[in-house]
Amino acid sequence: MEDEKMKAMSDLNKAIDIYIEYFLKDSFDKTTLTEYYNERAYLKSELKDYRGAIQDYEKAISMKVGYASLWDKVYFGKGFCETKIGNFQSAVESYEKVFIHNPKDELAHFNVGLVKIALGRKNEGCLNLSKSGELGYSDAYEIIAEHCN
Numbered sequence: 084m085e086d087e088k089m090k091a092m093s094d095l096n097k098a099i100d101i102y103i104e105y106f107l108k109d110s111f112d113k114t115t116l117t118e119y120y121n122e123r124a125y126l127k128s129e130l131k132d133y134r135g136a137i138q139d140y141e142k143a144i145s146m147k148v149g150y151a152s153l154w155d156k157v158y159f160g161k162g163f164c165e166t167k168i169g170n171f172q173s174a175v176e177s178y179e180k181v182f183i184h185n186p187k188d189e190l191a192h193f194n195v196g197l198v199k200i201a202l203g204r205k206n207e208g209c210l211n212l213s214k215s216g217e218l219g220y221s222d223a224y225e226i227i228a229e230h231c232n
Contacts, residue, residue, distance in 0.1 A: 088130060095123040114153075117146040121157050124164075133164040140164070151184040158184070159191055166198055174198050189218035196223070200230055 099119045106116060124139035140161035143149075149157070162177035178195035181188050192215035199208030209231035216223035 088126060092123065092126055092130075095119060095126065099123065113146040113148045114150070117143045117149045117153060117157075120146070121153060121160070125156075125160055128160060128164055131167075133167045136164045137161060137168075154183070155181050155185040155188060155191075159188065159194075162191070162194065162198075166194065171198050171202050175202070187218055189215045189220035189223075192218065193220050193223050193226075197226065205231070 099116065102116050102119060105111070106113065120139045120143035124136040124143065127133075127136035127139060140157055143157045144161075158177045158180040162174045162181070165171070165174035165177055175195055175198050178191050178198070181191040185191070192211045196208040196211030196215060199205075199211060202208075209227060212223045212227050212231065216227065
């Protein structure tokens with residue numbers, strides 16, 4: 084499995100290099116490059132290279148083009164990685180950007196709720212957890228019972 088991830092990383096690196104070279108010569112839609120950066124960031128996250136993943140998520144964001152479900156993935160992934168390295172305030176900001184593109188993302192509501200509670204913003208966090216539960220993420224109610232009552 085690890086070999087497959089490293090092969091995928093190599094392929095993504097080549098794809099990004101080729102696309103940048105091609106893109107810089109002509110005016111092509113940057114959406115493909117946004118997708119490549121997102122995929123490489125996700126792969127880095129899988130390999131527990133959270134800081135490297137955040138850099139790629141930021142590169143994806145800098146492309147400024149994409150579509151709602153792509154931005155949902157980019158900001159969710161960035162929030163997840165920021166949480167993993169303890170950048171909780173940045174994680175909240177990233178997760179909340181998910182809601183611009185997908186206000187019904189129950190896992191983003193769940194995760195941001197946990198992060199807000201960790202930041203001492205219990206009331207806000209419990210509201211996010213409640214929203215997560217309303218949207219169908221049943222694990223939220225277990226956390227609510229533990230932290231919000």
